[in-house]
Amino acid sequence: MTSAAPHPVLDVRNLVKLYGEGEAQVRALRGVNLTVERGDYLAIMGSSGSGKSTLMNILGCLDIPTSGRYLLDGVDVSRLDDRQLALVRNRRIGFVFQAFNLIPRTSAVANVELPLAYAGMKGPERRRRALAALATVGLADRADHEPNQLSGGQQQRVAVARALVTAPALVLADEPTGNLDTRSTDDVLAVLDRLNRSGRTIVLITHEDDVAQHAKRLIRLVDGQIVHDEILRRDTDTAVLA
Numbered sequence: 001m002t003s004a005a006p007h008p009v010l011d012v013r014n015l016v017k018l019y020g021e022g023e024a025q026v027r028a029l030r031g032v033n034l035t036v037e038r039g040d041y042l043a044i045m046g047s048s049g050s051g052k053s054t055l056m057n058i059l060g061c062l063d064i065p066t067s068g069r070y071l072l073d074g075v076d077v078s079r080l081d082d083r084q085l086a087l088v089r090n091r092r093i094g095f096v097f098q099a100f101n102l103i104p105r106t107s108a109v110a111n112v113e114l115p116l117a118y119a120g121m122k123g124p125e126r127r128r129r130a131l132a133a134l135a136t137v138g139l140a141d142r143a144d145h146e147p148n149q150l151s152g153g154q155q156q157r158v159a160v161a162r163a164l165v166t167a168p169a170l171v172l173a174d175e176p177t178g179n180l181d182t183r184s185t186d187d188v189l190a191v192l193d194r195l196n197r198s199g200r201t202i203v204l205i206t207h208e209d210d211v212a213q214h215a216k217r218l219i220r221l222v223d224g225q226i227v228h229d230e231i232l233r234r235d236t237d238t239a240v241l242a
Helices: 052-059 082-091 108-118 123-136 152-164 182-197
Strands: 010-019 026-036 041-045 067-072 093-097 170-174 202-205 217-222 225-231
Touching: 010 052, 026 052, 026 225, 041 052, 041 182, 052 067, 052 170, 052 202, 082 093, 093 152, 108 123, 108 152, 123 152, 152 170, 152 182, 170 182, 182 202
Parallel strands: 041 202, 041 217, 093 170, 170 202
Antiparallel strands: 010 026, 010 067, 217 225
16 A cells, blocks of 8 residues: 655645735735645745735744635644644744844853743753754854854854754745855855755745755745746756746
8 A cells, every 4th residue: 555645845725815905905915826845945036015025924824814725734724723823833834034033142052942942842852952953053062152152144053953953844044144244144055055955845035046046946926926936956956947
């Protein structure tokens, strides 16, 4: 008996998001359909007002669609209540934000431990996994450093470690290099590239073409719709159009 094929990490079906009412109503998303398979590396691009931020918020379970379905790792999140959504955000999604969002005057390892603490994991195992995550992003020797003792690139790599520590189905990176200089940008993107090669599923929201080129697949949003969906490279680094 053959086993069923694994479900996609993201399965978005006819997603619509409306804001406001009557003549002031804005259609932020207009029937978006998107599937992201396990191990994919997707970049989402779009100008201001394209619906990029709205889509990111829905994918991150920070907002809910007006209509349509969104399945995350096989779970229909539209059917979840607030408590269940919070659990999904904690356990199935690893967030990396432009602003790092690290707690000041708190060590790197303690920052990385936070999602595990919220999940109720006991201290020794929490610390072990946080140190392993820091080692993954090349910061094992900075575990005891506080954010103000780290460069911008190092702070963002701590944020990546925090995103990884729960072993999420999806790493959602929202403009992760937006506050970084060129060298730090290269360091953070190298970490994301390495994570994807190891099998992590990554969705990267960016407005920079050179950042998007690190992904395997690129979609562009215009006026709440996907107007371009391109395979940039496969695992063999062969670029073809979707």
